[in-house]
Amino acid sequence: MKLYKLCLVAFACVWSAGAMAQWQWINKDGRKVFSDRPPPLEIPEKDILRQPNQRIAPVAPVAADAQSAPSSPTSKPAAASSAKGTDKVLEERKAKAEAEAEAVKAATDKAAQQKLAADRAENCTRAKQAKASLDSGQLMKHTNAKGEQVFMDDASRAAERKRAQSVIDSACKP
Numbered sequence: 001m002k003l004y005k006l007c008l009v010a011f012a013c014v015w016s017a018g019a020m021a022q023w024q025w026i027n028k029d030g031r032k033v034f035s036d037r038p039p040p041l042e043i044p045e046k047d048i049l050r051q052p053n054q055r056i057a058p059v060a061p062v063a064a065d066a067q068s069a070p071s072s073p074t075s076k077p078a079a080a081s082s083a084k085g086t087d088k089v090l091e092e093r094k095a096k097a098e099a100e101a102e103a104v105k106a107a108t109d110k111a112a113q114q115k116l117a118a119d120r121a122e123n124c125t126r127a128k129q130a131k132a133s134l135d136s137g138q139l140m141k142h143t144n145a146k147g148e149q150v151f152m153d154d155a156s157r158a159a160e161r162k163r164a165q166s167v168i169d170s171a172c173k174p
Contacts, residue, residue, distance in 0.1 A: 024050035030086055120171045127167035134161045 025039040026032055026047040033039070039048060133140070140152045152160070 022052040123167060124172040127164045127171060131161060131164040
């Protein structure tokens with residue numbers, strides 16, 4: 001019975017090996033892609049690293065590719081896509097991405113500064129209104145620690161007036 005289970009497990013492992021990624025190629029961005037489907041038609045043959053019927057495609061290093069470029073006419077496109085060409089493209093993309101990130105950061109900072117200025121203006125207006133109503137002398141209610149509404153006495157009115165003035169001093173600066 002154990003031999004039967006062992007054979008079944010081995011068969012399942014072998015059977016699932018066919019479902020593994022069988023194609024491997026380098027895409028136009030220079031990244032390796034693994035798939036169970038063939039690469040798109042725009043991928044050149046030299047960039048296909050592995051096919052279903054082939055274990056490993058012979059891939060020469062970039063330095064050897066650049067040295068053999070003058071000897072064969074088909075290797076000229078390979079020399080054009082050498083590390084230097086790829087580095088230039090990657091550097092341009094990186095510089096563009098950094099510039100976009102800076103622009104987004106600048107826009108975000110500007111928006112944050114505008115929101116801060118609007119909040120300060122609103123706080124200034126509210127503090128001035130609160131101070132004006134406290135200075136008017138009319139009876140005002142507030143809620144105490146027990147949740148009861150009580151009239152403000154002179155001490156609490158003076159404390160609120162002082163707090164409103166400190167908000168005005170800090171928020172109403174130009």
